[in-house]
Amino acid sequence: MKIKAVLFDFDGTVIDTMVYYAEIASKILKEECGLDKDFAKRLYLSTAGRDFPTQLKLMGISGEKANRAYKRFIEEKKLVLRKSEISRYAIELIEKLKAMGLVTAVSTNNECHLVRMVRGIERFDEVLCFDGREYRKGLPHLLTLLGKYRLKEEEVLFIGDSDYDIEIYSKLGIRSLKTKGIFDEDEVNKILKEIQRMDDGKEG
Structure with a gap:
């Protein structure tokens, strides 16, 4: 079945933010929770793709420490995103898909x-x-997309850079492409060719 919609991951795929987030999170986790900064950074990156409250739970951080860490993370993340923009190659791909x-x-x-x-x-x-x-991310987002645009699971392609995200959508019956990270011209061309292969029934 032909692809009718492309669902993109955000951080690390269409916008270059993960390095900044990891630095912010490791600083906050050190100051609020007493974790070694390098260890905290590894923890953050190993649980990336999830919302920050879920990441904190996976790290064993809860209660008031988690609340303070989350509030600080939101405020510092805001400063990063205010200065951020979707990458030029991601915009090029979006316009070609449209x-x-x-x-x-x-x-x-x-x-x-x-x-x-x-x-x-x-x-x-x-x-x-x-x-x-x-x-x-996952079923709640997918149900919105399918319902609003009257799509079937097999008509949607997910594109992302993390194994966690690929696994989430693959389990929901969505075809997925793993990218190497922030798009460049080669990645855009590869994705367009892969979509054509899928439409021709030649994926694999």
């Missing part, structure tokens, strides 16, 4: 009010983000 008649969407566990600060985010047809509670 010209092909495909729906373009982004799925992120970044908080919605922060995502809207990013320059170029309006290029996507649909922005699916974290509401601070239960609306997050």
